[in-house]
Amino acid sequence: LRRKISLCSFSLFISVVTALEKMIISKLGDNTKLSCIYSQGGKLHLDNLRVYWQVDDPQEKCSVVYALISGQDNESEQCIHFKNRTQLLWDRLENGDFSLILLNVSQSDARRYKCIVLQNTEYTKRVHHEEVVLSLAASYSQPILSGPIRNTNSSEEEVTFRCRSSNGYPKPNVYWINKTDNRHLNSSELKITLQTDGTYSVFSTLKIKATSNMQIECSIKNEILQENLSAN
Structure with a gap:
């Protein structure tokens, strides 16, 4: 039988270590590893260890991501959001690798997590504490640039360029550049739309006076992934 152990009793444990913090970037829909190594x-001896993975947010009503008690998983207090979405590397536990595999990550998984290892001897003490900040991202599609299209309702020789891209996360930065002199130009219109799958699509237009030597480029930048996709 699995024994239900309340996490509220953490305040009674003796803290002997300070937390380590790591930053992890994962793409939407991927399986990602939240690292926790107690070397x-x-x-x-797993029999006298407890390992807790939690969401590090005091505002959360449910914070338990995963619990390992005496070498066995304990799902009694696991949040519904994480049910059937967590795995340990069972062949590495005795070596102190308590890293957690989080399956099919979504936007709501972008959190700060903490891994706490407790040891039961004469008293319970915390022997390891790591924090992991998970950020999510998705690559945008290759931008599609159309134009120049002459504006018939303009008194000047004005033309319009259109640029679109989709399936990215988070919101991108959009740049228009005249490659003849590398001059940045201001968008005439910028529309970023949240799609049903949680990613974004972007549509931008540029209206500019036509010149004989203009070479227009549209650039979509994902800051988290440091990806910069261009079309010209």
């Missing part, structure tokens, strides 16, 4: 230079 002692030898095999661990």
